[in-house]
Amino acid sequence: MQINVVDHPLVAHKLTTLRDQRTDSATFRRLADELVTLLAYEATRDVRTESVDLITPVTATTGVRLTHPRPLVVPILRAGLGMLEGMVRLLPTAEVGFLGMIRDEDTLQPSTYTTRMPDDLSGRQVYVLDPMLATGGTLVAGINELIARGADDVTAICLLAAPEGVATMQRELAGAPVQVVTAAVDERLNEQGYIVPGLGDAGDRMYGLAG
Ligand SMILES: O=P(O)(O)OC[C@H]1O[C@H](OP(=O)(O)OP(=O)(O)O)[C@H](O)[C@@H]1O
Numbered sequence: 761m762q763i764n765v766v767d768h769p770l771v772a773h774k775l776t777t778l779r780d781q782r783t784d785s786a787t788f789r790r791l792a793d794e795l796v797t798l799l800a801y802e803a804t805r806d807v808r809t810e811s812v813d814l815i816t817p818v819t820a821t822t823g824v825r826l827t828h829p830r831p832l833v834v835p836i837l838r839a840g841l842g843m844l845e846g847m848v849r850l851l852p853t854a855e856v857g858f859l860g861m862i863r864d865e866d867t868l869q870p871s872t873y874t875t876r877m878p879d880d881l882s883g884r885q886v887y888v889l890d891p892m893l894a895t896g897g898t899l900v901a902g903i904n905e906l907i908a909r910g911a912d913d914v915t916a917i918c919l920l921a922a923p924e925g926v927a928t929m930q931r932e933l934a935g936a937p938v939q940v941v942t943a944a945v946d947e948r949l950n951e952q953g954y955i956v957p958g959l960g961d962a963g964d965r966m967y968g969l970a971g
């Protein structure tokens with residue numbers, strides 16, 4: 761499994777504002793949207809294209825366009841939903857599937873409460889969106905579901921990662937066709953499984969406290 765930490769001043773600037781506890785939900789959602797487009801620029805470096813002939817107002821030429829089958833974008837609900845618009849803006853032909861997952865606050869084990877995706881993902885490029893890679897349990901389970909459906913080219917885009925989660929993914933998904941693109945790998949997890957220094961609970965910061 762490959763990890764790509766995007767080292768760019770605009771990425772660092774937006775991430776710093778996301779971390780700040782004074783940033784309100786509306787600003788947090790806007791910055792998450794902007795940040796995912798910057799990360800997606802790196803994450804889609806190998807997106808499949810085909811050449812296409814066209815005529816400009818000046819001459820005939822050849823260009824490229826995204827190829828079929830269409831890429832699949834899968835936000836992991838809830839917090840991954842805040843990354844969806846920024847991603848499909850860059851990949852307008854993408855199809856969108858959904859994985860609803862929640863991490864138990866005490867055991868930190870993930871469970872899946874909804875799945876809406878094509879049954880057969882063979883030959884598809886898949887982009888998974890989840891802002892936080894903490895213990896890695898959620899992404900490992902989510903990506904294993906994609907692989908079970910035949911996915912053989914999976915890129916996870918995360919706003920922030922913990923070294924523990926990266927190590928878990930490298931162990932659990934060793935040899936799998938998976939890469940992770942993130943804005944930063946932080947110091948560690950705390951006793952509650954939150955990333956330190958982190959940005960808190962991404963879902964709560966986007967959408968308010970879950971009831
Ligand atoms: O790497 P892990 O330790 O598995 O933790 C990461 C997961 O935790 C958060 O989701 P949460 O369970 O809070 O659900 P939410 O998005 O609905 O808030 C986050 O959005 C990730 O999906």
Ligand SMILES: O=c1cc[nH]c(=O)[nH]1
Nearest residue numbers: 894954955960961962
């Ligand atoms: O720091 C963390 C860890 C898991 N989920 C979050 O939303 N934040």
Ligand SMILES: [Mg+2]
Nearest residue numbers: 961962963964
């Ligand atoms: Mg949450």
